[in-house]
Amino acid sequence: MTLSVDINHRLGDFAVEAKFASAGRLTALFGPSGSGKSTLINLIAGLIRPDKGRIAVDGRMLVDTEARTFVPLHKRRIGMVFQDARLFPHMSVAGNLRYGRWFTPASERYAKMDAVVDLLGIGHLLDRRPAKLSGGEKQRVAIGRALLASPKLLLMDEPLASLDEARKAEILPYIERLRDETKIPVVYVSHSVAEVARLASDVVVLSQGKVAAAGPTESIMQRLDLLPAEERGEGGAVLDTKVLRHDEAFGMTVLSSPAGEIRVPKLAMAAGAPVRIRIRARDVMIATERPAGLSALNILAGTITAVRPGIGPTVEIAIDCNGAIVLARITEQSKHTLRLALGQQVFAVIKTVSFDSATTGAGLPAEADG
Amino acid sequence: MTLSVDINHRLGDFAVEAKFASAGRLTALFGPSGSGKSTLINLIAGLIRPDKGRIAVDGRMLVDTEARTFVPLHKRRIGMVFQDARLFPHMSVAGNLRYGRWFTPASERYAKMDAVVDLLGIGHLLDRRPAKLSGGEKQRVAIGRALLASPKLLLMDEPLASLDEARKAEILPYIERLRDETKIPVVYVSHSVAEVARLASDVVVLSQGKVAAAGPTESIMQRLDLLPAEERGEGGAVLDTKVLRHDEAFGMTVLSSPAGEIRVPKLAMAAGAPVRIRIRARDVMIATERPAGLSALNILAGTITAVRPGIGPTVEIAIDCNGAIVLARITEQSKHTLRLALGQQVFAVIKTVSFDSATTGAGLPAEADG
Amino acid sequence: AHAEDKVVVFAAASLKDALDAVNKACEPEVGEAATISYAASSALAKQIEGGAPADVFVSADLDWMKYLSDKKLTKPDTEVKLLGNQIVLVAPKDSTVETKVEKGFDLAKLTGDGKLAMGDFKAVPAGKYGKAALESLGVWSSVEGKVAQAENVRAALKLVSTGEAALGIVYATDAYAEKGVKVVGTFPEDSHPPIIYPIAQTADSKDKDTAAFLKCVESAKAAELFKEQGFTVLAPSN
Amino acid sequence: MNWLLDLTPDEWNAVRLSIKVATVAMIASLPPGILLALLLARGRFWGKTLLNGLVHLPLILPPVVTGYLLLLTFGRRGPAGAFLAEHFGIIFSFRWTGAALACGVMGFPLMVRAIRLSIEAVDRRIEAAAGTLGANPFWVFVTITLPLILPGLIAGAILSFAKAMGEFGATITFVSNIPNETQTLPSAIYTFTQVPGGDAGALRLTLISIVISMVALVASEVLARRVGHRMDIE
Amino acid sequence: MNWLLDLTPDEWNAVRLSIKVATVAMIASLPPGILLALLLARGRFWGKTLLNGLVHLPLILPPVVTGYLLLLTFGRRGPAGAFLAEHFGIIFSFRWTGAALACGVMGFPLMVRAIRLSIEAVDRRIEAAAGTLGANPFWVFVTITLPLILPGLIAGAILSFAKAMGEFGATITFVSNIPNETQTLPSAIYTFTQVPGGDAGALRLTLISIVISMVALVASEVLARRVGHRMDIE
Numbered sequence A, B: 001m002t003l004s005v006d007i008n009h010r011l012g013d014f015a016v017e018a019k020f021a022s023a024g025r026l027t028a029l030f031g032p033s034g035s036g037k038s039t040l041i042n043l044i045a046g047l048i049r050p051d052k053g054r055i056a057v058d059g060r061m062l063v064d065t066e067a068r069t070f071v072p073l074h075k076r077r078i079g080m081v082f083q084d085a086r087l088f089p090h091m092s093v094a095g096n097l098r099y100g101r102w103f104t105p106a107s108e109r110y111a112k113m114d115a116v117v118d119l120l121g122i123g124h125l126l127d128r129r130p131a132k133l134s135g136g137e138k139q140r141v142a143i144g145r146a147l148l149a150s151p152k153l154l155l156m157d158e159p160l161a162s163l164d165e166a167r168k169a170e171i172l173p174y175i176e177r178l179r180d181e182t183k184i185p186v187v188y189v190s191h192s193v194a195e196v197a198r199l200a201s202d203v204v205v206l207s208q209g210k211v212a213a214a215g216p217t218e219s220i221m222q223r224l225d226l227l228p229a230e231e232r233g234e235g236g237a238v239l240d241t242k243v244l245r246h247d248e249a250f251g252m253t254v255l256s257s258p259a260g261e262i263r264v265p266k267l268a269m270a271a272g273a274p275v276r277i278r279i280r281a282r283d284v285m286i287a288t289e290r291p292a293g294l295s296a297l298n299i300l301a302g303t304i305t306a307v308r309p310g311i312g313p314t315v316e317i318a319i320d321c322n323g324a325i326v327l328a329r330i331t332e333q334s335k336h337t338l339r340l341a342l343g344q345q346v347f348a349v350i351k352t353v354s355f356d357s358a359t360t361g362a363g364l365p366a367e368a369d370g
Numbered sequence C: 001a002h003a004e005d006k007v008v009v010f011a012a013a014s015l016k017d018a019l020d021a022v023n024k025a026c027e028p029e030v031g032e033a034a035t036i037s038y039a040a041s042s043a044l045a046k047q048i049e050g051g052a053p054a055d056v057f058v059s060a061d062l063d064w065m066k067y068l069s070d071k072k073l074t075k076p077d078t079e080v081k082l083l084g085n086q087i088v089l090v091a092p093k094d095s096t097v098e099t100k101v102e103k104g105f106d107l108a109k110l111t112g113d114g115k116l117a118m119g120d121f122k123a124v125p126a127g128k129y130g131k132a133a134l135e136s137l138g139v140w141s142s143v144e145g146k147v148a149q150a151e152n153v154r155a156a157l158k159l160v161s162t163g164e165a166a167l168g169i170v171y172a173t174d175a176y177a178e179k180g181v182k183v184v185g186t187f188p189e190d191s192h193p194p195i196i197y198p199i200a201q202t203a204d205s206k207d208k209d210t211a212a213f214l215k216c217v218e219s220a221k222a223a224e225l226f227k228e229q230g231f232t233v234l235a236p237s238n
Numbered sequence D, E: 001m002n003w004l005l006d007l008t009p010d011e012w013n014a015v016r017l018s019i020k021v022a023t024v025a026m027i028a029s030l031p032p033g034i035l036l037a038l039l040l041a042r043g044r045f046w047g048k049t050l051l052n053g054l055v056h057l058p059l060i061l062p063p064v065v066t067g068y069l070l071l072l073t074f075g076r077r078g079p080a081g082a083f084l085a086e087h088f089g090i091i092f093s094f095r096w097t098g099a100a101l102a103c104g105v106m107g108f109p110l111m112v113r114a115i116r117l118s119i120e121a122v123d124r125r126i127e128a129a130a131g132t133l134g135a136n137p138f139w140v141f142v143t144i145t146l147p148l149i150l151p152g153l154i155a156g157a158i159l160s161f162a163k164a165m166g167e168f169g170a171t172i173t174f175v176s177n178i179p180n181e182t183q184t185l186p187s188a189i190y191t192f193t194q195v196p197g198g199d200a201g202a203l204r205l206t207l208i209s210i211v212i213s214m215v216a217l218v219a220s221e222v223l224a225r226r227v228g229h230r231m232d233i234e
């Protein structure tokens, strides 16, 4: 997908002035509350007509105020998950789910009712009215409703915010599959770095209605300064790896990366499958000598290529492990004690258990990257 | 506070059958989507009349179906933050915020308008109508509205779910202060272990309308099996410590705990102040010999007192560090390689930077505990 | 001034123009113009029964006057048959209908596919008179099915003047003033009970000017004004 | 009960006719009523104020005046009346259809108001959600707006029906009072009230009229409640 | 314009009286209208159907019948009329107050319906939220429900006003057609239609009546829009 946005829109005192292009499969809109994420996604959906500007998806001009083009909402074939569920109160859950099908040509229906219902765990709710659902259940139905319209562009506005981690962990892989298998482009609003890092091919960081940064996820995630202070712990290197083999005895999977082998809890993927891992900077320790008798299994050798001050009493250290950059966040005190300096040979130490569902996801097949 | 609940209530196919008592200051209701958290909090608020049972707060019987007691909603002096903001659409933000004051005797008003507005960062929205707010802004106003009613019991239903981490990090300390300084008892619904561990003195784990476990946070957090699989990474030991001194040179604070000194990024607390820290099991490494040349600053010596199988290829190891239990989550493989066994002397290694705002909060002053 | 201070007259609505003129002319004699409330005789009678502050009742027919006198709500000695009227057959102005209204005249044929508009023949005085006339002329049964009954005689007139109805039976007083219709013929006096507007003082009436008002209404001066509006004057002028 | 139902054939016809007229007036007003309510609630166009005034006119005018205006417009020689008769063979004058027209017109402002209030209460964000799923404005209206305004629609319909059961002034002025054709219950009641001693007859017909309307009212309430239950706002 | 305003003193009085009667009828109906709408929308009690029917009665009955019933009940000799006159000095019979009562009663079903529809559209979860903040049911009603139903209240009020401007049958039957006291515009118009050549006069008064109602209508729309803008549903 190519999404290109160049828009000006005013809402009272607030103005969105956003210009960016994203060629990624899943573009994340990231930014603090009130930064204009929902406004931007509403503009893409056609729920708001911009004061001025252009929006094109895959070369199709959706809005162009100069050329007076405005593709109406219902012709955009979008699936939208709203921040508030907005279910149809007069229809059962099943009715809500089926709604979009009516308007989708049979040949273009790729979403399967049963599969989606199972995935979202809403099979027991089908006859219920929305008023009788819990907050998380509503949101799950809303996700299902959008998916079952078999959209050509999926817009999701904080779809998982009201879900528990277990449920998130079930839904995330499905969004990944959607992204990779059906090739549906997705625009995904989130304020969770973990979600963004795992799902997004591209990230657009918004701040007060303006684009603070935009680019591929890997580069945005490494620029910890772009992340909100409290989320920097979640930031770090994003590595695209491949499954090398499984270690059945200990239930582990060994991934091959330029930096060397990385051991993670076993993944249900075939050898050779691409896997994207995020190594949180805060999960990386630095050792000046190869540690022994330590439970951490992943020890990568590399060279310090950058030392940047972090927030508070921390420094961020970039280690080039054979071409792959791994970020570590350690205290000033440790840096001082270990006398770390640019160009020094060090070891990055990472526990296997720090790779969990929030940091390990299905990778983007190579040809789609960038 | 003592909150005692013994209730039976039916909603269609769903039944809440909850019996628990909590003497804590902040009781967290924890459980997956649809487990009955909102229903239970609505019962406590008086929004739903239970079919059968009793609810008492601090000895005051709010409902007793047998004695036909039912204190009406508006006499309970609760502040409720709903999962959906439920702002008054016909009032400005300021009107919404001021609403509760009218019904609070002047002498009992402890919440200050300016302070709350500043805290929530909604000063620029005061004249706006709710329809013109973003999702997160609505939720912040809803929190403010509940606080400004100066309630005697605060009920919060996933108040922070739609907020970004930066905003959460600003609001969490306030809720802690509320809990500790004003001694307002709080019942807090959340599906985030991080929030629960940081805030709660007591946790009630719900599952399909029933209480799966209830007890002080420390013990619930150590039973990683109670936590949803995907959240176990967040579980671990909760230690109550005290500020020993500050290390200005490196911007660190040294805490004293039974297990020894623990170094964390600098806290804005006076020496002697109680601090509660959570040591995520996944952040703890085990070394059989005291590591050298490693960036991790906290190395606690202890004895292995328990080895439990964890999820997947992991084991959970409890280490008794001079009376304080620290949990570590490591791979089977590491356990095997290091030949760990019960009673063995080991070192728990914890990075300083793994203590962040999600794991370090104002501790509960001693007299209130348990 | 409050209505209580004045003579209050309850009069059938069809008398408005005539009675307004008389009221004005009588002002010097009575001292103050009377307050006149015009409505359907039925409504007025029931209102008097319900305690209305009326001093004088002028009905469009004898039935409603009798209704009140039977209930002793009027002063019988003041009751006078004040005015008379005629009923006429009218057609829309552009109609080509011509006939003489007499025994057995072919009203059905004249009406054709159209309707014969008249006041409700059970309720509206003009309708009752019209029906009686048609019966005595022996044509009722032939036109009964073509009758369109209106709420009042004015409405019947409207039906004719708009061309809705082919023919209509209305008071002569109404027909003369309406430009949209032409009078085809007048019903013989003896074909229907006499058309009488009786007047009486109510039993509750205390206003001392009432006698003066009644006297003036029954005077020759008033008679002239009534005649101007097409009424025949029955009360002996004094 | 027997004295109540001991009616003359003409009276029976009046009962039947009233029900027919009220039902037809109600049903026939619904489509234009919905359309106008929609226009007034959502439209932004020049002359909206005028249209709104026009819709309210039958309420503001004395019924007799409305009746005259109908007579002038839809009568045999009225412009609309002549046109409809010539091109569609629809004749109102002195027909029960005219009574239905009069009743429909008199009840129209009530119906439009009820529907309009409901439309204004619809959460447009829900409609937008339907739009994102591919429903064009027509389908959004049919599948979302219409079901959501059902309670208002029912209220509007019952108001129109009840009004038609009581409407008299405009009807009798427009189509007069022809037994079996345009003599509705109110006309028959009116006749009774105009005769000394007619009170008993008037009372009897009034009671019948009340009973019919009550049945319709209760039915509408049950219907509205069921619809409402089906959809408690989310 | 001049010919339009070239009225006799009696006609001017009719104009003034109509405005007074319609305004008083509207204002006086509001409190009981709100109360009944609330009862019907929210209440669950025995006899609710009956009450609902009673409220609709003036719509169902021919106005003349309503007028007679008022005369029988609130007339000088009627039970309620005698009681009110004796104990509170309130006299309706043949006073403008009686005209206001008749107009109020005739417009009552319209007002109650409009308010009731609005009440039924209120999101009760918002009211519950107010309850948690300490507002008792009365305050919840005053601070939340009432503002939220303002558009319906305005609609109900304007319907009642417009109805009062056109109401004739019940009024003339109940309080007769006494100039300066009970002769409202519709009664005056009626009187004109009852005399030869009265059409011009009737037309003139009708136009005045329309103008007054239109001003009220436009004002109500502006008010409702302002209220609505102030609160676009969240």
Ligand SMILES: Nc1ncnc2c1ncn2[C@@H]1O[C@H](COP(=O)(O)OP(=O)(O)OP(=O)(O)O)[C@@H](O)[C@H]1O
Binding pocket: A131, A132, A133, A134, A135, A136, A137, A162, B011, B012, B013, B014, B031, B032, B033, B034, B035, B036, B037, B038, B039, B040, B083
């Ligand atoms: N009115 C109702 N009728 C029937 N079932 C209901 C009703 N309201 C809620 N439920 C069911 O009760 C269960 C508990 O709902 P509740 O809102 O308490 O869940 P929750 O724990 O708050 O979930 P979430 O995290 O998704 O908000 C859900 O399974 C829901 O479907």
Ligand SMILES: Nc1ncnc2c1ncn2[C@@H]1O[C@H](COP(=O)(O)OP(=O)(O)OP(=O)(O)O)[C@@H](O)[C@H]1O
Binding pocket: A011, A012, A013, A014, A031, A032, A033, A034, A035, A036, A037, A038, A039, A040, A083, B131, B132, B133, B134, B135, B136, B137, B162
């Ligand atoms: N109709 C409006 N008039 C004026 N300002 C508005 C309006 N709607 C939204 N805003 C403002 O625009 C800004 C962006 O809102 P938006 O909903 O896009 O934020 P967001 O990034 O989605 O935030 P959140 O994470 O809280 O949902 C907010 O500051 C909001 O207050």
Ligand SMILES: [Mg+2]
Binding pocket: A037, A038, A039, A083, A157, B134, B135, B136
């Ligand atoms: Mg948003």
Ligand SMILES: [Mg+2]
Binding pocket: A134, A135, A136, B037, B038, B039, B083, B157
């Ligand atoms: Mg919930």
